[in-house]
Amino acid sequence: MILLLTRSLDPTADMVIRALGEAGTPVVRLDPGDLPHSVEMSGRFEQGKWRGRLKTGHREVDLAEVTAVYNRRPNPPQAGAPGMRPEDAQWASNECYEGFYGVLYSLDALWLNRPDLNRTASLKPLQLTVAHSSGLRVPTTLITNSPDDAREFVTEERSVVKTLRGVPQRDADGAPGRPLIVYTWEVPPGEVDDTVAQAVCQFQRLIVPRFEVRIIVVGEQVFGARINSPSGREGEVTDWRAYQHTDRISYTRIDVPDTIHDGVLAYLASFGLLYGDFDFMVDADGQWWFLESNPNGQFAFVEYGTGYPIARAVADLLTKGTAGHVTNRSR
Incomplete structure (x- = not known):
């Protein structure tokens, strides 16, 4: 039995479910974000x-039948009830998270990938260190909240600025909504100002791509x-993601x-x-x-x-079952 953890709208998960169905592998899809209101769990040690x-x-x-867990893009548990204080609802949500994942991590099941390992692997400064030690070539990078150090860095050579983590989901009016994308862009020296001091920023040497x-x-x-796109050409956006959903x-x-x-296999290991x-x-x-890696990308x-x-x-790997059947780097 494959347990697939993701939110309701996830085309990547849909593709894997179809592939599992074609292989005759049973799968149950659920979103931990529905815990505790419409998901019930009981675990006995x-x-x-x-x-x-x-x-x-x-x-x-039946937890005993779970041989693999596909962790895609689940929401965190959302506890709360009428009249409950926000801080109590947050505490209850945390309790749900600890109990849910604590039990699942204890099963003899293959994970693709465990959320705690994904979180560590998403730290971009750490990614660069691991990539280099895995034999991959990495651009010179600066992580700083010092405006002076940032100005000096981008003055030395052409450089870009990149986010360290995804931006919050919100609409144009500031209300929660769809996720925004902040593209990588080249930073002329004159555009580095004192707002750098408001957060730790990532600057990196510009690689002009063929x-x-x-x-x-x-x-x-x-x-x-x-990826064939105008990215990096004179007058074009530095980030190829800007051309998605276009004919360019x-x-x-x-x-x-x-x-x-x-190198990439050593990196994941x-x-x-x-x-x-x-x-x-x-x-x-x-x-x-090497620019970056997403341990849970679509x-x-x-x-x-x-x-x-x-x-x-993905379906074949999950179907092979427990950690005893496959070398499971997640354990």
């Missing part, structure tokens, strides 16, 4: 094991997609060099992960530059653009 169940409005899962690459790793399988971008298959192939997305720039000299656009069977690869 006895004789060294957790036993119990998860129950939704439509399905019931083209860019998105790599998807599922277990030991490595899928390379060349395309994705084609590309062979991944052995050094990069081995360092974090104890079975899945990861990687972004590279390839410069005019053919050098591959792959639908790569599969649609290249025809790679990525969803099937």
